[in-house]
Amino acid sequence: MPDLRLSARLRAAADSDLWYSFRTSPVTIVSALTTLVLVAAALAAPVIAPHNPFDLASLNIMNAGLPPVWDAGGEAAFPLGTDDQGRDVLSAILYGARISLLVGFASVVFSVVLGVGLGLVSGYVGGRVDAVIMRIADVQLSFPAILIALLIDGVARGLLPHDMHGEVALYVLVFAIGISGWVQYARTVRGAAMVESRKEYVQAARIIGIGPMTILWRHILPNVMGPVLVIATIHLAIAIITEATLSFLGVGVPPTTPSLGTLIRIGNDYLFSGEWWITIFPGIVLVLLVLSVNLLGDWLRDALNPKLR
Template identity: 70%
Template sequence: MMLPTARVIEFWRSAADSDIYWSFKRSKLIMLSALIVVVFFIGAFGAGFLAPHNPFDLASLELSDAFKPPFWEEGGDPKFILGTDDQGRDLLSTIMYGSRISLVVGFLSVIFAMVLGIGLGLVAGYMGGGIDAFIMRVADVQLSFPAILIALLVDGVTRGILGEARHSDFAEAVLVVAIGLSYWVQYARTVRGSVLVEKNKEYVQAARVIGLPGPLIAIRHVLPNVLGPVLVIATINLALAIITEATLSFLGVGLPPTEPSLGTLIRIGNDFLFSGEWWITIFPGIALAALVLAVNLLGDWLRDALNPKLR
């Protein structure tokens, strides 16, 4: 019997010999993208230990520190490397905490969209008939609207139901649901197409012959064989979800200013851009662009690496 340590060693050896790892290490651009993503993750989720200041600690904020430029500009303070915003919050620390919020919302919305899309696609492809037609027509109708409009609609409905005061308490959950409902269609259509192919194969017919119920066949046997393309879509959609969250926050319908995501920081800085405080919006914008670009490049690489026709 193989010991757990030996299994781990064997796993890493097989991973190092795989085509995916070879494709990864031969591209310096992909390695740089992965490094950028890792740095963002470390900075975002380690902000409590790594950030120079805590922008959520109101007792430590001084309005006299507001609008300080980066330390290399005239009037800058070495304590605030990238300067401060209109409330005297250290911009570097706020970007680190804001990246955490953007990443959490992005990941949770992608997971929500995956669960919803995979479930509906599996049902549509395996059941067929009227259920398939209904789910796909709903998907076709949603595809006729931009994702940002769907997210705005969901956010507006929840504001009307909960009210402005309670909406702020559930702003993050509302964003996750709004963005998730905007992107489930791609998962559903992809899974449905794969299920239509898989359900006619011999292993599914054999499972039916031995008397396994349909839902069990779909989940235990069909689902694992259709998840490959879904992982690629999820990687690419993570960047789209982060952009959508930033857009909603920039429009003022996302997270409140007390929970500054990257989009909220850009919106706040935009109010002062033409008065000379350019750093409040430029640095969060650069951080957002770098994160989204790195995730997009990794998604494109993963799509090509998992395509056997391109190996």
Template identity: 55%
Template sequence: MSASGRQLPTRRSWAALWTWWQSPSGDLLAAFFRSPLVVAATVAAVGLLAAGALAPWIAPYDLTDSLNIELLDAFTPPVWEDAGQAAYLLGTDAHGRDMLSAILFGLRTSLFVGLSAVGLALVAGVGLGLLAGLGPRWLDGLIMRAADVQLSFPAILVALIIDGLARSFMPQAVHAEVALFVVIFAIAAANWVRFARTVRACVLIERTKDYVNAAALIGRSPAYVAIRHILPNVASPIFVIATVDLGVAMLQEATLSFLGVGMPPDQPSLGTLVENGRNYLLSGEWWIAMMPGLTLVVLVLSINILGDWLITAVNPKLR
């Protein structure tokens, strides 16, 4: 017992700690900390995602309030430039908006779109994958042929087609109100295939195992067996795909917004910020496009590095 009243680690507790460290979970954690690149990527990704989620509370200026926009301060360079101001660390845009605040709010929008699109694609893909793996052969063939057709088109083209159809069938005022949800649906529709094919492949392996046969023998329904027994055993690849697809979805949203068919102007994302700033690159106001673009690059790169490590970590054959 120490002077502070806390019990010091005994030989038995140290042995338990060593045993845990040698276990799969402890070995995984040790492998994580042995890679400085993965640790740095995780810190960067978590930090940027947290900054986006907390944008209304940590942003220097509330851009939803017009009183925080000074037109006279338009095109102010970052603080390290000669004409920079301490009030605007990353400068201002053509309308006098603080770029740091705009990036944080844009990151918040991109994060919401990415998480929502990945979540929707996950639900649709996992559901279709379970149906294909456990359903009749004709349903399996129908779902997989639809997936093959989907894979024959680039994901961004699928998103552009869906967004174009929505603009064609909706009045402009209605589309402006639901543009956020159209973008989410378009990105999800372009990314469900990987979930479906991965889950189907895992289900085809798992459904022949003894625990599935035992559950069927005691009268469990196919839906119960799929959700209660099979789905938890295919959760690891689903989690890895979702992690990687988060960066992909945010990049696709930025691409759509850059092309002018993504987020509306009143809901700026990182893509719209880059699109708004590209017109000023040649005139010397490089920070308007470069700062949000650099933020997007760091975020997607960090998520991809973490996703690549997870792919290796959850597959013992790759360790």
């Protein structure tokens, strides 16, 4: 029986409009493959990276500033060259992408949990609770997300002891980016929850004595997750860009665990001295990652919109 059910589900998925939309869109397929390759390479960095760029014992300052292997003076041991400390750029990119993806995914999860929770409560309860949550959201929308992230990061650095900055930098960064992105989820879910809460199945659940939390969790939440999934996909690209921007400004992750943004900032100091590869290659990876995720988000938005079918 389980095998038959699994086969039936697989056949239903293969015949779905979502799968048809995916396999008939070459841009989406290329974007998905690009995202998959980049994420897989980042996760497998300890296995496939030629060197460990953060192992100080293995670094040799005599290897600093080596060009890519195809350029004059390049070495096969460092395919994309080395930075000012002699670290292999390819290995640094693979390890740095892990940090960028970790911060991006974690901040999106935090934003989803906070935004969806507040949106459900706001749309279902209404009244003063709805007014307070939405006014807070309106105030936050009047400030750019990067400014909110900078403010939170600065406050955290001011309140915490200096020797703890490196230890909690990653958590502060996730919190700062996550708290700056919850409004989109809250406003979207609030509107959907207000519509769903007036439908007959919710009224029937209330009559038979089902509690508000159960109604929100079992009945309303599954019906508002479509738009949330689309927003989360696009927000992932925004979160990665925000993390790269903060790291480029020097307020992101510590230099001992650099992300793509930190690598770009380090390489920017040597860009006009001819060592272009230190910043160009991390920049290309960042652009490819953000672009492919954005294209996937655009496709998902169109595929889940019944008006465009």
